[in-house]
Amino acid sequence: MxxxxxxxxxxxxxxxxxxxxxxxxxxxxxxxxxxxxxxxxxxxxxxxxxxxxxxxxxxxxxxxxxxxxxxxxxxxxxxxxxxxxxxxxxxxxxxxxxxxxxxxxxxxxxxxxxxxxxxxxxxxxxxxxxxxxxxxxxxxxxxxxxxxxxxxxxxxxxxxxxxxxxxxxxxxxxxxxxxxxxxxxxxxxxxxxxxxxxxxxxxxGASGLTRDAPPVFPERTTVRVGAEVAVRVQRPAEVTVTGRLDGADLRARPVTLTAGTHRIGKDAVVTFPAGAAVPHVADLPARTGREWALPLSGRDNPLYGTYSLILATFLGTMxxxxxxxxxxxxxxxxxxxxxxxxxxxxxxxxxxxxxxxxxxxxxxxxxxxxxxxxxxxxxxxxxxxxxxxxxxxxxxxxxxxxxxxxxxxxxxxxxxxxxxxxxxxxxxxxxxxxxxxxxxxxxxxxxxxxxxxLAVADVVGLAFAVAASTFCPLLVLGIWWRRLTVAGALAGLLTGGTTAGGAVSWTIVGGTPDGTAGALLAQPAAWSVPLAFAVMAGVSLLTPRGVPAGTARIMVRLHVPESLDVDRGTWRPKEG
Structure with missing residues (x-):
């Protein structure tokens, strides 16, 4: 364009x-x-x-x-x-x-x-x-x-x-x-x-998405790198580089990118031959076509991550x-x-x-x-x-x-x-x-x-996790459970906000660690949402005197159609 x-x-x-x-x-x-x-x-x-x-x-x-x-x-x-x-x-x-x-x-x-x-x-x-x-x-x-x-x-x-x-x-x-x-x-x-x-x-007619091989450049391709990146090379490739590569200044010079990690400088231009495997920036997974096309493959704790993502998105919306x-x-x-x-x-x-x-x-x-x-x-x-x-x-x-x-x-x-x-x-x-x-x-x-x-959808996903761990329990229990107390609501909000918010902060500031700990921090909803619900309900049951005096009245207002006027304590059709 x-x-x-x-x-x-x-x-x-x-x-x-x-x-x-x-x-x-x-x-x-x-x-x-x-x-x-x-x-x-x-x-x-x-x-x-x-x-x-x-x-x-x-x-x-x-x-x-x-x-x-x-x-x-x-x-x-x-x-x-x-x-x-x-x-x-x-x-x-x-x-x-x-x-x-x-x-x-x-x-x-x-x-x-x-x-x-x-x-x-x-x-x-x-x-x-x-x-x-x-x-x-x-x-x-x-x-x-x-x-x-x-x-x-x-x-x-x-x-x-x-x-x-x-x-x-x-x-x-x-x-x-x-x-x-x-x-x-x-x-x-x-x-x-x-x-x-x-x-x-x-x-x-291009295809080959499900091949058991990494993605390749379909034709001779020139790539301009806008910001300095560290990339992983899966297969050696003969390329032409203008700019900084691994600390050296090159001017349209043919070099061999060996398998491993390389650092490419800002505004460098790299030309790849057709069929060369695409290097991946270091924080992206290098998946074959088969791994890319199949769910639950090629990452740590895929089943946990999937269920946590589902929970965050389904409950975070509210x-x-x-x-x-x-x-x-x-x-x-x-x-x-x-x-x-x-x-x-x-x-x-x-x-x-x-x-x-x-x-x-x-x-x-x-x-x-x-x-x-x-x-x-x-x-x-x-x-x-x-x-x-x-x-x-x-x-x-x-x-x-x-x-x-x-x-x-x-x-x-x-x-x-x-x-x-x-x-x-x-x-x-x-x-x-x-x-x-x-x-x-x-x-x-x-x-x-x-x-x-950061990846835009990743940050938004983390916002969903915080929303699911705080306001979802408050709304669901506040609307459908008359025994919710002030102490229970506060405890649940603070628990959900602290746990999910802490995971969010760790991910944004320090990056995601490897293994199980990384999965739990990157997708906290699977444990932070049930924990927030349990704390909110448990503390409410332990503090029954904390149920607000007007709970019955507000519960009727939430669940009775607007055609019935309950504001004065009686059910009557509204005028007009």
């Missing part, structure tokens, strides 16, 4: 986002407008907005990159991220809407009547929101660098400014319009290029603040259920496509395994398979979809985090919400610029 077409694609999406967001000031006048759009969003629009914010950079870019690198095991990510809405539909969608809360801390306080639980919930909402926002802003830098050649920090900063403007001027009403538009843009941006690429693959805040915008519990059912269809349609991008990337863009930029496979493939002006146009379309992906998710996260900070920290109305928006975006921007590069 040429730089002008990339700049045009990015500019169009940004302008459309700002124009739709500009409708916010006309529609948003009260605090209720800013926080929950006055609870008047229709199921289809709300479902489209949920799809827009939920299908993040991890979905648009990360899944394809993980499937390219890790293979069939990563198919559980889109399955889990979709299936999580089924759990949400069955267990919490309607009761959560009936709670009448603006935010998750509002629900926690209404259910348990405890300021301590509210403060703990507030801290966790902000932590999860920031952990989720960081990879969105990193992806912004990646996409804008690929599309326009700008520095990574510039892309992250630009997206932060655009999101801040939209949220500041119109709150939830503006974001709902923007995110609904961005879902359909993302679906189109993946689907249209995929049709052309599948036709090109069909006539090309604990994501930017997802939950959407159900407060529906008119009633019935509309919340309809919204969730539509979301399942929208997500199912979308998630068919990133997996196909990952498969095609294994055949046509294997050099990404060497540079480590597997998240760029979606942006690379249209130009590689189609080429020419058509390839540039398709790449521009995909780039626009990627921009929409991190804009929409960042917007939803900013609203949810700002809502909590505005209510619980700054304790004000619209003005506090706007100040909180700046705080909600400034911290993850700093983290994104300071942190080392």
């Amino acid at each position: 040429t730089a002008p077409s990339g700049i045009a694609a990015v500019s169009l999406v940004l302008v459309a986002t700002l124009l739709l967001g500009a409708l916010g000031p006309r529609l948003s006048r009260t605090t209720c407008d800013f926080y929950v759009a006055s609870r008047t969003v229709s199921p289809l629009r709300n479902a489209s907005a949920i799809g827009g914010e939920y299908l993040s950079a991890a979905s648009f870019l990360g899944i394809a990159g993980l499937i390219l690198a890790h293979g069939a095991d990563m198919l559980w990510l889109p399955v889990g991220w979709t299936g999580g809405y089924l759990v949400l539909l069955v267990l919490i969608a309607a009761p959560l809407r009936r709670s009448g809360a603006y935010t998750l801390p509002d629900f926690a306080e209404a259910r348990l009547g405890s300021a301590a639980v509210r403060r703990t919930t507030t801290a966790l909402v902000v932590l999860i929101g920031w952990l989720y926002l960081m990879p969105q802003l990193q992806s912004a830098g990646l996409v804008l660098r690929t599309a326009t050649g700008t520095p990574v920090w510039a892309g992250a900063a630009l997206v932060t400014v655009v999101v801040a403007v939209n949220v500041l001027i119109g709150g939830m009403r503006s974001i709902t319009l923007v995110q609904a538009f961005q879902y359909w843009l993302k679906l189109t941006a993946l689907a249209v290029p995929l049709v052309f690429m599948l036709l090109a693959w069909r006539f090309d 604990g994501l603040p930017h997802v939950l805040v959407r159900f407060y915008t529906n008119p009633d519990g019935r509309a919340a259920r309809r919204t969730t059912a539509i979301v399942l269809s929208l997500l199912g349609a979308f998630y068919l496509m990133p997996a196909l991008y990952g498969v095609l990337g294994r055949m046509y863009a294997p050099e990404l395994l060497m540079t480590g930029r597997t998240d760029a496979v979606v942006l690379t493939l249209p130009g590689r398979l189609v080429g020419g002006a058509a390839g540039d146009l398709l790449t521009a379309l995909v780039t626009g979809g990627a921009v929409a992906a991190f804009l929409s998710t960042s917007s939803g996260l900013a609203v949810s985090v700002a809502g909590v900070i505005g209510q619980d920290v700054l304790r004000g109305g619209v003005r506090s919400f706007r100040l909180a928006t700046v705080l909600a975006l400034a911290v993850p921007l700093a983290l994104a610029l300071a942190a080392r590069e």
